[in-house]
Amino acid sequence: MxxxxxxxxxxxxxxxxxxxxxxxxxxxxxxxxxxxxxxxxxxxxxNVTARSLRTRTTQTIGLVSDAVTTTPFAGEAIRGALEAAAVHDHLLFITETAGAEAAESTLVNALLDRQVDAVVLASMYTRYITPPRELHGRRVVLLNCLAPGFAAPSVVPDETEAGRAAARLLTERGHRTGIWAIGGHYALPSNPEGNFAGNERMRGLQEVLREARASLDGVVECEWNAEDGYRETSRLLASGERPRALVCSTDRLSFGAYQALAEAGLSVPGDVSVVSFDDQDIASWLRPGLTTVALPHYEMGRRAVELIFADGPLGTDVHRVPMPVRERGSVGSPGP
Structure with a gap:
């Protein structure tokens, strides 16, 4: 100077x-x-450090996630958060626990020691969490997770409306019977209460089917991987069932279902319609292209950071981000 x-x-x-x-x-x-x-x-x-002593702001935000480097959607959520922070002339410090709960408090304390203005606590799949006690009373936004009783807003995908959208894709084409859900609530011995996305999607799906005087013929509960989709769709066909439409909980499940249907000599969507969720890269590469309801990770990351700059207390609202429908070629009218 x-x-x-x-x-x-x-x-x-x-x-x-x-x-x-x-x-x-x-x-x-x-x-x-x-x-x-x-x-x-x-x-x-x-000297930013010296300036922060006067202004009591460091123009930094800390993001603590359970998994950033190992999930296919994390990049979009981080991109949205980074771009929102840049608009407000803030830097985003990104840290990862790699799923180790013991590391969470350590990372949170490291960010607080550096006087970050706020913390975004993120999960790479939607679930209920217990935030570390160090964050109580701090300016915090929860990204893709919820913590009932914790004083912070949450930003999550609107999974219930996504389920409704999937049902409408079928009912608007005339589907009323022969509809099966593959993946369901994902309620297994290791996960007896199911998961947030599964429960919300099934609720929305069944709501619209009832309104259209349609219903599910059955729900196949299984994990949400390609091999599970292949195995369970093969079992369903081998049992003598003749589905007209499959609602798969993830695009990976749909990939497996495609293979099982092809082996049985059934075409998509001529014989069986398939609708899914997530919009992973594989959805556009399948033939025919997979109609799916996309997870809005970019918008969620952007919204979480934007909330930080709201005037006054952040509140405890749950902000549900719409999940857009990606219509491709896997849904048709029911076959004979």
Whole structure:
């Protein structure tokens, strides 16, 4: 600062006011121009740490996630968060627990030690969590997770409406019978209560089917991987059932179902319609292309950071982000 002031021929106080952007002092335009030119020529950069002591803000946000590097959707959520932070001239510090709960408090404390202005606590699949006690009373937004009783807003995908959208894709084409759900609530011995996405999607799906005087012929509960979709669809066909439509809980399940249907000599959508969720890359590569309801990870990441800059307390609302439908070629009218 002294160097800039000396080069510009002004006092240090004048240089400080100009470089901090203050306009409440009477400084001539010529002096301002000299200070700014001197700062450029000398490569002056303000001491952000020192400035934060005065402003009580570091213009940084910490994001703590259970898995960033190992999930296919994380990149879009992070991109949305990064771009929203940049709009507000904030940096985003990204950390990952790799699923180790013991690491969460350590990472949170490390961010708080660096005086971040707020924390985004994220999960790469929608679930209920218990935030670390260090975050109580802090400015926090929950991304893709919920914590009842914790004073923070949550940003999650609107899974119930996604289930309704999947049902409408079928009922609007005339499907009323022969509809099976593959994956269901994902209620297994290791996961007896199912999962948030499965429960919400099934609720919305069944709601619209009832309104259309249609119903599911059955729900096959299984894990949500390609091999599960193949195995359970093969079993369903081997049992003598003749589905007209499959609602698969993930695109990976749909991939397996496609293979099982092809082996049985059934075409999509001529014989069996298939509708899915997620919109992974594989959805557009399947033939025919898979109609699916997309997870809005970019918009969720952006919305979570935008909430931080709201005036006043953040509240405890649950913000449900719409899941757009990607119509391709896997849904048709019911066959004979």
């Amino acid at each position: 002294n160097d800039v002031a000396r080069s510009a021929g002004v006092s240090q106080t004048t240089a400080s006011f100009v470089l901090s952007g203050r306009t409440d002092m009477r400084i001539s335009e010529a002096s301002r121009a000299r200070v700014q030119e001197a700062a450029r020529a000398l490569g002056y950069r303000p």
